[in-house]
Amino acid sequence: MNKTELNAVNTLCKLHTDLSDEDIQKINEVVQNLELIADLNQANVFIDCQTREKKYAIVVAEAGPATAKSVYKYPVVGKFAYETFEPAVFYVFRTGKPIFLNHALTQEGKKVEQSVVPILGSNNRIIGTLIMEKDNSDKLQDQNKLQALTAVNETLSELLLGITENNPYIPEVIEESLFIIDAEQKIQYSNPAAKNLVLELCAQECKISTSFIDYFPNLEDICLLPDELVIQEVTIKNKVFQMKKISLVQNEKNNGSFIIFRDLTELREKERELTVKTVAIREIHHRVKNNLQTVASLLRLQMRRGLPEESKVHFVESLNRILSIASVYEIILSNSSIDDVEIFSLIEKIGNMLVFNEDHDSKNIIIEYSGPKLLIKSNIAVSVALVINELIQNCVKHAFTGLDEGKIIVMIHENAPMIRVLVQDNGLGYSKETTPSFGLEIVKMMIEQDLSGKFNIFGTSDGTIATVEFPLEREV
Template sequence: MYNSTVEELCFLHTNLSAEDIKRIKELVANLQLIADINKANVFIDCPTKVGKHAIVVAEAAPSTVKSVYEKPVVGKFAYEAFEPSVFFTLRTGKPMFENRALTQEGKTVDQSVVPIRGMDNHVIGTLIMEKDITELVQRQQKMEALSEATEALSGILMGLAENRPIIPEMIEESIFFLDQDGKILYCNPSGTNLIQEMDEEGSWIGNSLVYYFPVIGAILEASDELIVQEVKMLNKVFQVKKIELLQQEKTTGTFVIFKNITELREKERELIVKSVAIHEIHHRVKNNLQTVASLLRLQMRRGLPEESKVHFVESLNRITSIASVYEIILSGSSVDDVDLYKLIEKIGNTLVLEAEQENKQISITYSGTHSQIQSNKAVSVALVVNELIQNCVKHAFKTIHHGKIEVLFHQKENYMEIQVIDNGEGYSPKSKSSLGLDIVKMMIEHDLSGLFSIERAKTGTIATVKFPLQGEEVQL
């Protein structure tokens, strides 16, 4: 605020003398410093000529904190209905400190007003300082509401008649309400039964809870207002919750809740044991399958009739496809779920690699979502896809030594669709049924409750497998 503006406002709206205005201007020179030091908005209000109102002739917003006001107020009139402290000081010359007020922008402020006196000691204006305390008021209101709720709850519990329990008997948790010294003021029927397990007789109201359950001593002594911790006592496992009730930042009482989680922890332990056992079974199945595959390879190396060799290769591929299911299970975090995409990718890459050894240049690609399926379904899917890809390698590229196979995954609502597409010679419906396709049809219809179709494409063949993920039948 420039002094020239202050002087103009005073001459235009007030009866202040030249000496009075000079005094006002001297204060204005230090107004910004006052605002910064006090972290508050500072104003100078002077009475108008008619004496019924006051006018803001100067203001300074602090640079050290956020300003209370978003818009400037210099040149605006102040009315007694909204600024009673300002007019009290103008009339009486007495200061007003830390008076709570509401600004025109709806913010709650802590307002202090001191008189500004002229040469003959009469009041010529007021120096006003305002600090935003909106958040402080909100916190105080929340604390007051919390204190009232705490006081009411504490009163109910401490004045509780023994024959009218506030905590219903159906609640399984053992609930204790303690005073500031940790002595029992109330416990529900479940809590009574828990103490009776200690073979204690007589009344325990007024006794220390730690006396009955020493293991919770550290929990009660901790300074935290809320603690949840597991403890072992009475040959059981309990989840213990400590909740302190505060009133005016002082503890007025403490809730201690015991929840018996022994059965839950026992079931978790059993699940872990079962998971370990299932993991070991999967490991042994995989090893057994690899052993069988090794025996077949050994027999093939020792020599076979040429007409039998293809059958050994097909059997070997089927066994390694099943083994792949267990390899993926063992490499993952789940003991019963398999990443279908990863499984098919492993099987397909192995079959195409074997084809390269027969001087066939075949590429294979995969696209679609990574879906998890149960291991029992995965075994059947592994055999089905093994036969379809093997069928491509064996028949689609029988006379062609280079080609492409695509494997597409489509998860639609509650079922999975897998397509194996090649650009080979093309399927002929008149072709003699093979053992591989018979295996596919049997697995799809009986093990997966799904549907299978194979058809000739413009270039090559499209084989489609469709099966439910949850067991219900699907329709193409």
């Protein structure tokens, strides 16, 4: 694995999981051997890690074999895995027990032989799963397995073809539309949901018929496919369905098909609405960022045209406040999220702007950052940006008066559900007798009113320490 792929593992783990740095290092150790494992087993291998909520898993690394044809056409790193489609993976997460030679379907509909083993961190805690998926089509050519498969298929065919006689109530209560058609595409059975589907989609245009193709002419090519299992998404009269076709074989002869329709229309509509909403929100963020940068440009233009000396400092402070808010939207637009901001990157961007992009009367000021990469909502991030701007700006402006150099340290701590940010300098020290500046008044007001948090500032023998504590979620 190259450095870019390892960086992707780190990024995905930190954004979506609760794994510690030690756990991620363990994952990376396994990742470095993925290509070797894939080549040795002539199989595709993956590493899945559970998300913070434990409801899903995310693929953080993959490798395809150079010694065999890959099972996958497209990369899956960064995609989420759901228990409905990956039951073996979630079984291993829950029990810690490995599963070998499990028959499964890939996300692209290919049949594979899947093995899953847990990846253990400290204290034998499961931090991920190593998954191997191997194309088992060659094995299916083996005569013994083919005969066994035929026997199973025949049993299924007998069950399905006789289902209306023996257990009619089973398919009657299933919400999916079920059809059993023979080799001539004639409908031998349809459950109530299937009959309603025919009435809803075809009644006005189709004559009553026993032919499946008469009702669904655009599906004839799918019905004629020889594959034992076909899964496709189809559109019928502006509705979207997942269609599954299972060939029914008896005595090595195709006796027809078992067809299942699952209505995905509402799901796809919600996905479309979500996509439109996402695009609209990102466009709003983009316009807000552009508007803030336009205001900042106007302030810079006014400063270049000349200002009274006593007004210049106020223009600079206002400019920094505007740019700090703009930083929130720049970070949102730079990642895949539509409303989350990574607080470490936000603070780092604001701090670097104030320390490295300003003239400090030949003072040598440095700034350091530490802490986890946490995501906060944009409405909280705007208030946090203004608070951090004021605290760092206060250090730059007042802490090092008469000194040649100075150091500012910003530390982020998480103590769920609270976040604590500490800003410390090694300057002259804060005195409570000093009249609070306008900037500190802004900090106090925003922390208490906007963030429902606490603010404290005090001087020490080594400088000044300011602390800000607020909840991850804004109180309503």
